[in-house]
Amino acid sequence: MKNQKNVTNNGISNGNHNEITSASIINNKSQTNRAGLRVYKIVILGDGGVGKSAVTLQFVSHSFLDYHDPTIEDSYQQQAIIDNEPSCILDILDTAGQVEFTAMRDQYMRCGEGFIICYSICDRHSFQEAQEYRKLITRVRLTEDIPLVLVANKVDLQSQRKVSTEEGKALAAQFGCHFYETSAALRCNVDEVFYTLVREIRKKELQKTLSNETSSSEKVRSPRDKRNNNNNNSKWLRLRSIFALVFKRKRSNN
Numbered sequence: 001m002k003n004q005k006n007v008t009n010n011g012i013s014n015g016n017h018n019e020i021t022s023a024s025i026i027n028n029k030s031q032t033n034r035a036g037l038r039v040y041k042i043v044i045l046g047d048g049g050v051g052k053s054a055v056t057l058q059f060v061s062h063s064f065l066d067y068h069d070p071t072i073e074d075s076y077q078q079q080a081i082i083d084n085e086p087s088c089i090l091d092i093l094d095t096a097g098q099v100e101f102t103a104m105r106d107q108y109m110r111c112g113e114g115f116i117i118c119y120s121i122c123d124r125h126s127f128q129e130a131q132e133y134r135k136l137i138t139r140v141r142l143t144e145d146i147p148l149v150l151v152a153n154k155v156d157l158q159s160q161r162k163v164s165t166e167e168g169k170a171l172a173a174q175f176g177c178h179f180y181e182t183s184a185a186l187r188c189n190v191d192e193v194f195y196t197l198v199r200e201i202r203k204k205e206l207q208k209t210l211s212n213e214t215s216s217s218e219k220v221r222s223p224r225d226k227r228n229n230n231n232n233n234s235k236w237l238r239l240r241s242i243f244a245l246v247f248k249r250k251r252s253n254n
Helices: 052-061 099-111 124-141 165-175 190-213 223-253
Strands: 012-014 038-045 075-081 088-094 114-120 148-153 178-181
Touching: 038 052, 038 099, 038 190, 052 075, 052 088, 052 114, 052 148, 052 190, 075 190, 088 190, 099 124, 099 223, 114 124, 114 190, 124 148, 124 165, 148 165, 148 190, 165 178, 178 190
Parallel strands: 012 075, 038 088, 038 114, 114 148, 148 178
Antiparallel strands: 075 088
């Protein structure tokens, strides 16, 4: 399949039936929630070559690229209906391991609401690096209580397996998160990864809301809380713009 660039949503993904249920185009240039939809900021992490972009592209476009050009713009949006809740947008950021983004790493980890750490079952080093990504998230966020899903990709390549299912489950238990073995090529468990992460984000928001309601001083969000939330949203949009600019320059130079 030819390289696919500037992927945008071409439908609404239904979290109950794992299928596209109707046509709805999202303007890829607009990062604001003009339709009043909740936007979930998701960051996907992992070593190069583990299939992060392939998993994401399979989720947003129901297509598989057996060859992925790492210089294409790796930011995607998908509109979804999950568990009969109001329609939402998943704003997915994939750095694709680009060196240019090392300096921005802490920023997008602060802004992300949920994280997917991905490794390949065919690459033990990528499995070991998954632990380092988890440590990095904890260091930046100063807490381990962050919505997270651990993904073992390329389960269609069983003959090349280097990391067992049991090892993946054990690491997920250590992280305290959900675990999925996926295949971007076969579209195995792809939707479940993203839907589960959104559910974890929602659960965390509900816990925070209930906690705030137990304290009279927290019933109304303080101006500082609102400023912090607005600042994170602004930083996220700024990061996506920088990503787009860098990748555009790379494409023009190739």
